[in-house]
Amino acid sequence: MRTTDIIRRAGRSLKNAKARTVLTSLAIAVGAFTLTLALAAGAGARSYTHTLLTSNIDPQILAIGANSNVFKAGQTGPQEYSATSSLGTRANGITIKLLSQADINKIAARSDIASVTPTYTIDAQYVTQGGDQKKYTADVTTYDPFVTQTVAAGTLPALRSSIADNQIALPEVYVSLLGFTSDQDAVGKTVTIHLARTPTITQTQIEQALASGGAAAVETLSAPSTMDATYTIAAVIGKSATALTSNSDLEVSNASAKALSDFSTLGTSNYQEYDLATASVKEGINPETVKNALIKQGYGVETAQDLQSLLFTIVDTLQGVVIGFGLLAIVTSVFGIINTQYISVLERTREIGLMKALGMRGRHVSRLFQFEAAWIGFLGGVIGSIIAVLLGFLLNPAITKALGLGKGTNLLIFQPVPIVLLIIVLMLVAMLAGYFPARKASKLDPIEALRTE
Amino acid sequence: MIEVKHVTMTYGKKQNAFKALDDVSFVIPDGASVAIVGKSGGGKSTLMHSVSGLDRPQQGKVIIDGVDILSLKSKAVDKFRSEKIGFIFQSFFIQANETCFENVALPLEIADIAPSVRKKRVEEALISVELGDKIKQKAGNLSGGQKQRLAIARAIVNRPRIIFADEPTGNLDSTTGEAIENLLFGLNKETGSTLVIVTHDEDLAAKCNIQIYIKDGKIDHIDGEKK
Numbered sequence: 001m002r003t004t005d006i007i008r009r010a011g012r013s014l015k016n017a018k019a020r021t022v023l024t025s026l027a028i029a030v031g032a033f034t035l036t037l038a039l040a041a042g043a044g045a046r047s048y049t050h051t052l053l054t055s056n057i058d059p060q061i062l063a064i065g066a067n068s069n070v071f072k073a074g075q076t077g078p079q080e081y082s083a084t085s086s087l088g089t090r091a092n093g094i095t096i097k098l099l100s101q102a103d104i105n106k107i108a109a110r111s112d113i114a115s116v117t118p119t120y121t122i123d124a125q126y127v128t129q130g131g132d133q134k135k136y137t138a139d140v141t142t143y144d145p146f147v148t149q150t151v152a153a154g155t156l157p158a159l160r161s162s163i164a165d166n167q168i169a170l171p172e173v174y175v176s177l178l179g180f181t182s183d184q185d186a187v188g189k190t191v192t193i194h195l196a197r198t199p200t201i202t203q204t205q206i207e208q209a210l211a212s213g214g215a216a217a218v219e220t221l222s223a224p225s226t227m228d229a230t231y232t233i234a235a236v237i238g239k240s241a242t243a244l245t246s247n248s249d250l251e252v253s254n255a256s257a258k259a260l261s262d263f264s265t266l267g268t269s270n271y272q273e274y275d276l277a278t279a280s281v282k283e284g285i286n287p288e289t290v291k292n293a294l295i296k297q298g299y300g301v302e303t304a305q306d307l308q309s310l311l312f313t314i315v316d317t318l319q320g321v322v323i324g325f326g327l328l329a330i331v332t333s334v335f336g337i338i339n340t341q342y343i344s345v346l347e348r349t350r351e352i353g354l355m356k357a358l359g360m361r362g363r364h365v366s367r368l369f370q371f372e373a374a375w376i377g378f379l380g381g382v383i384g385s386i387i388a389v390l391l392g393f394l395l396n397p398a399i400t401k402a403l404g405l406g407k408g409t410n411l412l413i414f415q416p417v418p419i420v421l422l423i424i425v426l427m428l429v430a431m432l433a434g435y436f437p438a439r440k441a442s443k444l445d446p447i448e449a450l451r452t453e
Numbered sequence: 454m455i456e457v458k459h460v461t462m463t464y465g466k467k468q469n470a471f472k473a474l475d476d477v478s479f480v481i482p483d484g485a486s487v488a489i490v491g492k493s494g495g496g497k498s499t500l501m502h503s504v505s506g507l508d509r510p511q512q513g514k515v516i517i518d519g520v521d522i523l524s525l526k527s528k529a530v531d532k533f534r535s536e537k538i539g540f541i542f543q544s545f546f547i548q549a550n551e552t553c554f555e556n557v558a559l560p561l562e563i564a565d566i567a568p569s570v571r572k573k574r575v576e577e578a579l580i581s582v583e584l585g586d587k588i589k590q591k592a593g594n595l596s597g598g599q600k601q602r603l604a605i606a607r608a609i610v611n612r613p614r615i616i617f618a619d620e621p622t623g624n625l626d627s628t629t630g631e632a633i634e635n636l637l638f639g640l641n642k643e644t645g646s647t648l649v650i651v652t653h654d655e656d657l658a659a660k661c662n663i664q665i666y667i668k669d670g671k672i673d674h675i676d677g678e679k680k
Contacts, residue, residue, distance in 0.1 A: 001562055001563050001565060002562070002565060005562040009562075012551065012555070016550045350546055351546075351548060353546075354546045354559075355559065355563065356531075357507060357534070357540055358534065358535060358540065358559060358560050358563050359531045359532060359533070359534035359535025359536070359538075359560075359563050359564065360531070360535070360563045361528065361531050364563075446507055447502055447507055447508060450542065450546065
């Protein structure tokens with residue numbers, strides 16, 4: 001018997017039991033719906049992440065640490081002690097080796113590196129417009145010339161060039177706090193960043209001070225030294241639709257940041273020691289080769305590509321959870337198919353008997369029922385994915401609005417190939433589910449089946 | 454020619470053993486019409502199943518056209534049935550929710566006849582049982598007599614050498630039954646195929662060339678056999 005004939009007969013049998021067929025396939029449709037949405041959400045999230053990274057991060061950028069532990073999550077275990085390198089403790093309690101100024105100079109000296117910027121530790125106490133204006137806490141970071149930012153007012157230099165040493169980029173949130181009337185009003189005005197440092201004093205120093213000037217001299221000695229740095233506001237930075245984080249850091253030039261950092265850390269173990277450094281690989285050189293060269297020297301290095309794959313891992317994990325639920329629905333529907341097909345075999349005992357009496361092979365009878373199951377799988381897959389796609393088109397604008405993503409960004413992206421593959425897989429699963437009932441049908445004795453009652 | 458030689462069919466084992474057929478032997482020449490007559494439970498259905506390759510007796514030989522079908526593998530027996538045997542049953546066994554065409558096309562699909570040939574064959578078969586105008590109708594809408602005619606069309610569509618009819622008129626009134634009988638005998642003469650009717654109806658049996666009387670699994674006597 002021809003396969004096409006068997007498939008046609010299988011389709012006809014299902015048409016004769018429409019309600020049962022549709023109800024059984026709806027169970028699969030639930031799974032297909034979940035899986036289609038999971039695939040679409042995964043594709044959308046990956047595409048969004050990619051857009052996010054490519055529009056925010058220069059692909060030539062490397063993140064460099066003293067060793068690979070910097071990029072490891074969780075405990076890193078004891079570190080080898082070295083007199084020439086210092087250790088730092090990160091906020092999450094992980095001890096890491098720090099980069100020294102010598103390391104920075106060494107990396108900067110490489111011919112394939114355009115520039116190196118370490119992450120400076122700046123403990124700013126507050127920022128103010130000066131005078132009797134209010135003071136606000138502030139985080140100060142280095143202006144990143146490799147990241148595109150949304151400018152609300154004023155102007156920022158072109159990509160890959162930094163702002164001047166006396167300039168600062170101010171987040172929009174500070175505009176009204178610091179007493180400016182508008183974004184435009186703030187541009188060109190000055191702000192002052194106040195830093196304080198508790199001096200490190202030795203016992204000898206205290207004794208000497210006590211001997212020479214008494215308690216007052218000790219107080220003077222232990223008074224924190226302060227620094228006030230004043231900058232002109234170059235631009236006010238607004239919120240971006242594709243910004244990686246909602247940044248509320250004040251940004252100063254590399255040299256200014258170094259000055260502030262050196263002041264903050266003077267006398268501590270962190271003086272001219274850095275968690276991380278950002279290096280820009282020269283145009284035309286593959287960041288991956290530079291990364292490998294630096295890793296050989298013992299540094300821990302990640303490229304923009306690595307960051308992307310890290311984010312993709314997060315997306316994949318979330319997607320995996322949703323897919324798990326979809327698979328659960330599929331597993332449930334498998335039992336539905338088995339049940340339905342068993343009933344179908346019982347109902348059609350005489351039909352099966354007749355077909356076998358007429359010389360139909362058991363193998364073909366079995367295939368007939370498996371194809372019926374495959375049809376059910378096909379129907380379920382198509383129903384589920386169509387509903388998912390329709391829902392996706394309806395929901396996409398709402399999701400984009402709710403999450404505040406940029407216009408034209410869709411978080412649900414439906415790709416035809418995975419959907420087609422999904423339907424094929426569902427058909428195969430349904431065929432597997434139909435195996436036991438089909439075997440029962442193929443083993444029926446035609447004489448028994450045709451015994452009239 | 455159908456040669457049945459010392460066929461013994463036993464159901465059950467040891468103490469419960471029951472001989473449904475006990476050393477049955479006979480010969481049916483080509484083109485003959487044969488009635489297998491006997492009471493229900495006497496073994497006539499078992500005999501039909503054994504001769505048509507549906508059942509496998511433990512002993513003996515069933516030689517059809519020189520081949521002992523009991524020695525064939527099940528695949529070959531299936532092929533034999535699909536190519537050489539037509540079946541007609543007391544309760545028709547037609548698919549009510551399929552059209553007449555689909556019902557009659559089933560044996561052709563099973564025998565792997567090309568779709569282009571099928572349509573013509575089905576039409577011919579339906580015309581010969583006077584159902585040519587019902588080709589697209591659902592089989593469930595037919596009357597009892599029409600259903601059996603449809604079953605006959607299905608039995609003859611693949612031009613079998615032997616047609617087995619198991620109580621073909623048992624579910625029909627006498628007028629309709631007679632029309633079906635005439636149709637069967639007409640086709641038997643026209644196509645030269647062998648017709649084997651299993652019945653307990655003496656009047657129907659009398660219309661056949663040969664009557665094989667079965668009693669308690671044994672041949673009681675055979676009438677009309679050519680020497």
